[in-house]
Amino acid sequence: MSGRSADFGTMFIVLLRMQLARLRQSWRSYIMVSAMMPGGIVLLLHLMNPHMAQLERLHIISGAMILAESLTTIVMLSQYVSFLKVSQALDHYRVMPISLPLLIIAMTSMYGLFAWPGVLLVALEGSALDHVPMHLAPLAIVLMLVVGLTMGAIGTIIGLLAPDEALAGLFGNLLMMGVLFLGMAPVESLKSWSLVWWILPSTAPLAILKQLVFFGPRVSWSEWLGFLLYASIALTVSAWLLRRPR
């Protein structure tokens, strides 16, 4: 007699379906939060300064799109993971014969999906209110999926390291504020903060997103490579933290 486990494909589908159950439970509140805040910021800035320069508008629209991702994957996922950790519910996953990186990918993909209504709302606002020209680049969709994965891995790290749900929420919010700040502040004023610049998960995707969506489908492979490396490190660290016994 020997134990068995599922193949990777089955495992991923089952884990994804397990996370989908969460969507069934709380999709309304998640979507509201992820859409209302970025959408609200774009609307507010538009009303405050209707004659803003085009470049500033680009910063705001792209920043708000990445912010929508960070709200669900960093803030909400970190709180959920912390809740699972504190209640020892994570033990159920940790003793199952599953790949923990695959579990994190399933979790982050699902939480990343909650951000899509927010991303679309911001894009609509940018197009309709600010008349920002945008290209629908298929690579932008891939980019947003990787952004969700990366920020989700960071949200998982925060959730696993924070002693409780409240502190996970606090740290998640602080990081989300960093994403917000970096996304919307003028790039030149931030260049001197080089360490923060490179640590924040929004740095590379913001640069790539602006190129893809606003300046036509141009691809900077070095930025993609750097961002994919960042995503792999975040995923590896989160899986290691999830796996380690206490």
Next chain:
Amino acid sequence: MFALEFDRLSKRYASVWANREITLHITSGSIVGLLGPNGAGKTTLLRQLVGLTRPTTGSISINQQRVVPGMRWVKETIAYLPQHPLALADLTVYEAICFSARLRGQSPKDAENHTRELLERLDLTGLSQRQVVGLSGGERRLVGVASVVVAPTPIIALDEPTNELDPLMRHRIWDLIQNLRHPDRILLLISHNVLEAERVLDRVLIMHQGQIIRDGSPGSLRQNAGDFLNVVVTVSDDPKRLSPDLTGVSPDLHVHGRVVEFTAPRVQALGYLAKWLAEPGLVDRVAVNEPTLEDAYLAIRQQNAPDRPQAGSK
């Protein structure tokens, strides 16, 4: 046939030893119960086995292959029911059980059949489309047990499988556990329902302050705990007439109306009975029972009281 071995296993949290120098050899084909008071180190032992808690010293091996936390073969070999399986809370009852079977490598058809079979067996069919989060504590426990046993592994570790269950459901769970008995399987379970667990256990390990203080079959533990008898006497009028004899005889003396119940060493108990029965009209009815595992467990606990504060569970 295979063997599970714990070699001088210890876990220390700051200055507290959760368990200490535990050495055990368990062969397949047995159902082993871990009994002991809260904080005795039972859950820590199971968590060390499944890799959730890193031992401070010592090791665990299965067929001489060292158990390393997180290794796939370890997770494929051991299924574990933790005390709080809330990760399944968002799923429906059917999904919680079926998905567990799928993740343990069952085909969709097998997973579906085994899930339906378990739902029926545990009387959960009517709840199959309800979300686990909306169930009562006992129903959630049943779902947790079902999600572990739906795809049986060579080692199954259950932490209080009958917690929060009503007597009928507990009965069903013990039957289910009994049916999992297999020459190539080890079942390790923690339970506070000592009396009921006796039905299924081949071996009992009694833990106290992080150490195993008794190890044997339920029968041998009963014998070793002392030659006791449990006596229930119905007195014809006032039970106080027995009091002079019973003062100090038994720490678990219970008087309910005219019924007096106590456990005492066999010779002493029979001596009292002979004396009372010799008095005409004193006793209406007498029942004498051999001690159960629970009696033995209580006697062993009595021998080891009072608790010292060195050990605790995490």
